[in-house]
Amino acid sequence: MLAHVDMDAFYASVEVMDRPELKDRPVIVGGGKRGVVSAASYAAREFGVRSAMPIFQARRLCPQGVFLPVRMERYKEVSRLVMAALAGFTPLVEQVSVDEAYLDLTGTQGLWGPPRQTGLAIKKSVLAQTGLTCSVGLAPLRFLCKIASERDKPDGLTVVEEVEPFLVTIALREVPGVGAKAQERLKAMGVTYLTQLRLLGRQRLEDLMGAWGLRLWDLAHGIDPQGVGGERGVKSLSHEITLEEDTADRELLASLLLGLCQKVCRRLRRHGLWGRVAVLKLRHADFKLVTRRTSLRRPTDRAGELYPVARALLDAYALPGPFRLIGVGLAELSPLGSGQDILFGREANGRSQALSRAEDAICSRFGEKAISRAGALETLGALDHKRQDRHNQGEGEK
Ligand SMILES: [Mg+2]
Known part of the structure; x- marks a missing residue:
């Protein structure tokens, strides 16, 4: 079993933790050179504010928002606590960003129990060590973990015991790497769900999208050879x-x-x-x-x-x-x-x-x-x- 752990609205949550008076207020972290939103608290998201949105647009949507600059050093500090908490579950932790990591939990059943119990233990440990919530997805395949961790945000836990029943519920927009353009093109062909790609055929997908098409073909069939670790993992x-x-x-x-x-x-x-x-x-x-x-x-x-x-x-x-x-x-x-x-x-x-x-x-x-x-x-x-x-x-x- 693999897991994907993703902190909830990470930068914004750290700011709220450091300044409790901001609790429940729409907090928007960003600006700087790129002038975009880096993170928005869930209260801010209710106004339609999203990551990567230009700050001026966020201000228009949410004039009462609390706009804060990015304090990367502080987030990295908290990130180290997160990763330390995760390292307590398996040495096979692959950190993929400041607030995200994959874990290979193979062989840890005896220690942490079945997947759901393990997921709860991970959330509890991260909360205890950082004061922050995270969302966890557990699945036998790497890309499913990522999709699962997104399903129940914030403070979520999604366990995928069986691949096929979960696979058929996945919309293309949920698949990491499928951009708006690809979604549009496929929608024009009647494809909005991942498993619908099976009907297009392998060759057609390759013609349409090259190597990426072949990767999608595999994902649509529940094949993901990528484990946790890869070149960057603990060896x-x-x-x-x-x-x-x-x-x-x-x-x-x-x-x-x-x-x-x-x-x-x-x-x-x-x-x-x-x-x-x-x-x-x-x-x-x-x-x-x-x-x-x-x-x-x-x-x-x-x-x-x-x-x-x-x-x-x-x-x-x-x-x-x-x-x-x-x-x-x-x-x-x-x-x-x-x-x-x-x-x-x-x-x-x-x-x-x-x-x-x-x-x-x-x-x-x-x-x-x-x-x-x-x-x-x-x-x-x-x-x-x-x-x-x-x-x-x-x-x-x-
Ligand atoms: Mg996150």
Whole structure:
């Protein structure tokens, strides 16, 4: 299941939150060089004010409106809180604008429950962390999520369990990327709903609109190969430790590595993901950063499998150091169980899987330090007071 999260009248809502006396008043944010409306509160929309409309026109429609300039820095600040809230649900978050993101929730059912429950949890978390409402659409296909999130605005939640019954309700104007001109041309041919395109035929659509026509043909048949992430999505997950004192002690580094592997894997398991490439990161005392990576025989989410590989990468790194940072990660992430023979990959290791799960449960109850395998225990404990521990969810270090 995928989700699209879209903040409601975002700029205007931030302004109202910062200035509660504006509540329920028609607030219009915009102006600047382009002289157009960037956002209109729902009260302003009742006057017919819309995004991208020239400001002078908005003033004519709504003379009593509160017109405010764009404060992008402030919106970005709130945007970071939104994205942080979303990152709590899955590491596979693709931010597409300051107030919009797609989430891949594959494998998170066990954690967040069925789609509707997950959608409610997302809305609740965003509200708690930002004070603002959002609208959420959940669907098995990316483009349906976007359409679904628009359906019930503001403060909406739309869940598409089955594709076909929803597909036939979609008007062409709802499909992202279908502009006014295309709508007009298709309307002239009797097409106002997406699935009516099926009657036109693939070739006709291609002749009319080229590659875009073929894409529409696919959408009309419930085909959308675009997942969440694409080139911009999170492809790796890592943890690292910056040491306050540089060290060249390989044994010390190795035991830190073990603790880091555990953290990485715990987090992956929490999100129902596994990774196929192990990444070791070392920063020399002179700040030079090196990464070493190697493919695993099969994807994993377990420290017992990641650690020996990361350790081998460390042992193979010839320069003596000293180092000021060590980190480890897994890259080429995918939903648990994908791309592998389940029988050989997982079930043969049922016991250590169960062990990992038990460890996860204990950690979530008592915090990270409650449990740690022997090697990591002492070293981490000893260094605890003088380290900076960070986790990263990056775009995959190249
Ligand atoms: Mg929005």
